[in-house]
Amino acid sequence: MSDNLHQHSTSHGHSHIPKDMSSSRIGWAFILNVCFTIIEFIGGWLTNSTAIMADAVHDLGDSLSIGLAWGLNKLSKKSHDKMFSYGYHRFSLLGALINGVVLIAGSIWVLTISFPRLLSPEMPDAQGMLWLAILGVIVNGYAAFKLSDGKTLNERVLNWHLLEDVLGWVAVLIVSIVLMFIELPILDPILSIGFTLFILFNVLKNLHTAIRLFLQATPEQAIQEKIKIELSSLKYIEDIHHFHLWSLDGERHVLTAHLVVNHYFDQQEYMAIKHEISTRLSPFHLEHTTLEFEFVDEICRDSKNN
Numbered sequence: 001m002s003d004n005l006h007q008h009s010t011s012h013g014h015s016h017i018p019k020d021m022s023s024s025r026i027g028w029a030f031i032l033n034v035c036f037t038i039i040e041f042i043g044g045w046l047t048n049s050t051a052i053m054a055d056a057v058h059d060l061g062d063s064l065s066i067g068l069a070w071g072l073n074k075l076s077k078k079s080h081d082k083m084f085s086y087g088y089h090r091f092s093l094l095g096a097l098i099n100g101v102v103l104i105a106g107s108i109w110v111l112t113i114s115f116p117r118l119l120s121p122e123m124p125d126a127q128g129m130l131w132l133a134i135l136g137v138i139v140n141g142y143a144a145f146k147l148s149d150g151k152t153l154n155e156r157v158l159n160w161h162l163l164e165d166v167l168g169w170v171a172v173l174i175v176s177i178v179l180m181f182i183e184l185p186i187l188d189p190i191l192s193i194g195f196t197l198f199i200l201f202n203v204l205k206n207l208h209t210a211i212r213l214f215l216q217a218t219p220e221q222a223i224q225e226k227i228k229i230e231l232s233s234l235k236y237i238e239d240i241h242h243f244h245l246w247s248l249d250g251e252r253h254v255l256t257a258h259l260v261v262n263h264y265f266d267q268q269e270y271m272a273i274k275h276e277i278s279t280r281l282s283p284f285h286l287e288h289t290t291l292e293f294e295f296v297d298e299i300c301r302d303s304k305n306n
Helices: 021-047 050-075 090-119 126-147 153-179 187-214 221-232 267-284
Strands: 003-008 237-247 253-261 288-295
Touching (some): 021 050, 021 126, 021 153, 050 090, 050 153, 090 153, 126 153, 153 187, 221 237, 221 267, 253 267
Antiparallel strands (some): 237 253
16 A cells, blocks of 8 residues: 655745746837837948848847747647646746757757858958947847846847847947957957857857756656655665656655655654655755655555656
8 A cells, every 4th residue: 555645846946036037128128129120131231241130130049039038928828638647847847948958959050150251351341340249249148137047948049149149249349449440350250250169169068968857857867866865865765766756847856755764653643744754855946746655565556667
């Protein structure tokens, strides 16, 4: 015979943050990015700058991916239902995956344009670049600032979108100032390659994390070991097996485990055990916890899956 202990956490370490703040931040970033993309296309045409036009195309891709992330993030806030019993949190993770792929594709595209210009650099309109660069740093910098407080993986990936744009316009600003005094157009592709490689490296790390979580890998090995230590230290726990810790979206974790107890206990002891386990696990802010009690002489019904 076995007993089940199920807990659902309604309190998290970030519970003081309004539920829709992440969607609001992403929404602001989307609106700012779309407006500035339109300005970029107009500015690129007026200044006859292929570099700015290329960045406008890149920002258009960013706008589309941020808009997608906004929709997925809002969907992730829906309550659980019969189809998605854990809720819609993993849709936010899906948004992080899609945006990571889009950003990598965009970075590769920028590199394919920048490398050929090392061999045949073109002199752009430095003064026009300067004014667009100042506007670009302000607009994209503010959008990145709006997302800087974000804690979700989705927001972190989107922040790299915007950080890439900020660094890109900083590069354009530096190049435009230099080119106003020195005719050295090769600086443009050199700086573009530098910041693109930097962004690509960090996005690959975030994408790797998103893929692992999407495949239900353990979110953090250290957390798993700490939870095992807490449960194993209970005097009545003989063994722990079928232990699974995975994450819904990088923030909200789910735990299931079988706990082998070393003696039979009455209802009062059972209630005390549940309370002690709840106290031990509360610092980990688990979204869902399902623990099954087994006795030493009991055959685990899931033993074939251990």
